[in-house]
Amino acid sequence: MAALSPGNQGVRLAVRYLVLILIALIFIFPLLFMLMNSLKPTEQLLADTSSLRAFLPVGDLSLDNYVDAFKRAPVGTFVFNSVLVTGVTVIASLFICSLAAFSFVFLDWVGRGILLSIILATLIIPFETIAIPLLLIVSKLPWFGLNGLEIGWLNTYRVQIIPWIADGLTIFLFVQYFKDLPSELVEAARVEGASWWQVYRRVIMPLSGPVLATGAILKFLVMYNQYLWPLIVVQEESYRPVMVGLGYFFQLNVAWGEVMAYLSLITLPVLAFYLALQRAFIASIASTGVKG
Amino acid sequence: MRKLALLAGTIFIGLAHGASAETALKMWYHGAGNEVESKLINQIVADFNASQDDWSVSLESFPQGAYNDSVVAAALAGNLPDILDVDGPVMPNWAWAGYLQPLPIDESVIADFLPGPKGYWDGKLYSVGLWDAAVALVTRKSILEKYGIRTPTLDKPWTGAEFNEILAKLKASGDFEYPLDLGMAWTGEWYPYAFSPLLQSFGGDIVDRDTYASADGKLNGDAALAFGEWWQSLFKDGMTPGTSQDPADRDNGFNEGKYAIAWNGNWAATGMLKVYGDDLLFLPAPDFGSGPKIGAASWQFGVSSASKHPDGAAAFIEFALQDKYLAAFSDGIGLIPATPTAAAMTENYKEGGPLAVFFDLSKAQAVLRPVTPGYVVQAKVFEKAMADIANGADVADTLDAAVDEIDSDIEKNQGYGHQS
The missing domain is CATH 3.40.190.10 (Periplasmic binding protein-like II)
Structure with a gap:
């Protein structure tokens, strides 16, 4: 095969970067649109939508939409609720699902294959189909709290967290990852006298950074974008998450500038979380890709 | 004795407190x-x-x-x-x-x-x-004067034929993107609220209100077919924007002079008044044969x-x-x-x-709108039919399909409690 001349290589590199830049722009345009228009009055925003001005910081720019968004809705409460519910669910989910996966991969017990199949089968059931039965269940569940025995979980944080902790996808991710870890590590630890808990805690989990990051990001997105479930189980404003809060801005005359400001505000935690775990997430995707 | 008095006092206070509790x-x-x-x-x-x-x-x-x-x-x-x-x-x-x-x-x-x-x-x-909320034809005095159009009144609204002629005249002027804005960008309840009165003015309806047991003959009868043909012609002849209308145009198009007449609600009126002031006119719905109608x-x-x-x-x-x-x-x-x-x-x-x-x-x-528990389904069926006809679907087939869907829902729900 003939070697590429330095000139050809340069052209190829330039084309490759051009394509990548174009793809990046396509993905970044919605975010840019949101940010730029959050700074414009609604009339200007509507006038700009049909031109490139919609993506540029031009015209009458101010932070008024942000101020008005905070006046219209308790934005801080909604963001706090979503971050709390999402944060607790992600941590609990990683712990419970990794334990389940550990049990499926490393422990030998009767029926684990069938049970794993059943768990994986839940992946094809859309949440909407079980929302009503689940609502009926949680509305009658008991809870022992500071006020003693209470019946019904509606209008609480726990109703937004507990049903979402364990899920088939996260367990599947951990199972696949654990299967690819060298079994010699586990065997050596057991020979050295480590308990199963110690194997999980000191051998497996320290090696599971990429899958933890992937599971965390996927779970974070699911939880942060929750709409239907909180809509039907939370009637009190003090427990509402960000996506239900978005409805506050859709009045008869939609204040689009405020919508963009609100969206920009609620996107910040997602971006921060993704950037924090970006390296591990990419490492996980890359390792999956190499094997595939 | 002292203890007894204390107890009695406590009970009395408790009762008094209980009696005044909200x-x-x-x-x-x-x-x-x-x-x-x-x-x-x-x-x-x-x-x-x-x-x-x-x-x-x-x-x-x-x-x-x-x-x-x-x-x-x-x-x-x-x-x-x-x-x-x-x-x-x-x-x-x-x-x-x-x-x-x-x-x-x-x-x-x-x-x-x-x-x-x-x-x-x-x-x-x-x-x-x-x-309550109401809908009107909104336009400008200056437009009616310029094109020699009669100002309709509650007692003498535009007839259907007169309305069609006016739209054609405004369209021919080339001064507007569209002569009429029906607000097709406002999906959802707007469709049955704003458009079913036009069907009723033709003599049709979403459902037979005498029995609430069927839509047959009302939503697909001769009057409904005439309404459907007229409805489709509005879009086919370019009289009004279709279902792909930009919501921003619905909100601002009339105020920007893109449309000569808008079919809009009183909730939007104050914004229009700010733009056009005394030039603005709110007009009654046209009479297509069975009287002018609006939603309530x-x-x-x-x-x-x-x-x-x-x-x-x-x-x-x-x-x-x-x-x-x-x-x-x-x-x-x-x-x-x-x-x-x-x-x-x-x-x-x-x-x-x-x-x-x-x-x-x-x-x-x-x-x-039809006073029946089945309305929530009928409204969605009607909305889809209106959008489909606007997009060129066959009028008779679409209305027949809508009737079938409404009747099937009524049957499934045992008539929704209406006494037939």
Whole structure:
């Protein structure tokens, strides 16, 4: 095969970067649109939508939409609720699902294959189909709290967290990852006298950074974008998450500038979380890709 | 003895305290995010709580888009509050489904109310609203003068033929992107609310109101077919933007001069007045043969079936029906106050007020959407049929399919409790 001349290589590199830049722009345009228009009055925003001005910081720019968004809705409460519910669910989910996966991969017990199949089968059931039965269940569940025995979980944080902790996808991710870890590590630890808990805690989990990051990001997105479930189980404003809060801005005359400001505000935690775990997430995707 | 006296004293204080304790009532409202509306409804709640010692109402507001789903979910979970607000056409469904109980108020209080805000189902009053909403043809005096078009009145609205000629004339002028804006970008309840009165003016309807057992002959009869052909011609001939209309154009197109006439509601009127001032005209719906018609009924208050204190809930609703609150809501959010006396107290709807015509339109032309629990399904079927016909679907086939869907739903629900 003939070697590429330095000139050809340069052209190829330039084309490759051009394509990548174009793809990046396509993905970044919605975010840019949101940010730029959050700074414009609604009339200007509507006038700009049909031109490139919609993506540029031009015209009458101010932070008024942000101020008005905070006046219209308790934005801080909604963001706090979503971050709390999402944060607790992600941590609990990683712990419970990794334990389940550990049990499926490393422990030998009767029926684990069938049970794993059943768990994986839940992946094809859309949440909407079980929302009503689940609502009926949680509305009658008991809870022992500071006020003693209470019946019904509606209008609480726990109703937004507990049903979402364990899920088939996260367990599947951990199972696949654990299967690819060298079994010699586990065997050596057991020979050295480590308990199963110690194997999980000191051998497996320290090696599971990429899958933890992937599971965390996927779970974070699911939880942060929750709409239907909180809509039907939370009637009190003090427990509402960000996506239900978005409805506050859709009045008869939609204040689009405020919508963009609100969206920009609620996107910040997602971006921060993704950037924090970006390296591990990419490492996980890359390792999956190499094997595939 | 001293201990006995102390005990008796304690019991007496306890009883006295118990006798004066207020009973808590919960209320849900659809206006979260609307600063003006929230302020008004909170004011009514505060005034009611201060006016007596028997009941204490606490308010929970929801975003309008999520409200109905939240109520249905709460009904399933047995978690309904005492007082609900409900959109007028949805009320029969909630009453039939057992979410609401009849409203035990003195009906003489609402004798002067417009028909739209009174929510009757199965012969019983279930809900009452503080306001109504109305739709009109909105245009400019200067346009009518320029093109030599007659100004229609309540007594002598445009006929269907006259309306078509006007649209053709405006279209031929080339001065506008479209001569008419029907608001096709506003999907959802706007379609049956704004467009089914046009069908009714042709002599058709969404369902047969005599029996509520079928849509056959009403939604696919000769009158409905004539309406469907006319409806499709509006889009085919480029008289009005279609279903792909940009929502921004719906909001601002008329104000920017893109459209000569808009079919729009009184809630949008104040924005238009700001742009065109005295040049603006609100005109009655055209008469396509069976009289000019517009939609009616907006949000109303009712008592949930779960309430153990319907008397307290009704006391609150009756309290809220005072003219001063009707007028305050109207001034605040631009809707039509339910009574003439309240209208006279408002800036917009008092005699000679810029929007007074809407009160007259509502009184003279308003037709309730079908008063049946099946309306919630029928509205969606109608919306789809209107969009399909606008997009070029065969009129007769589309209306026949809509009738089949509506009839099948009625059958599935055993007639929705209507006595046939």
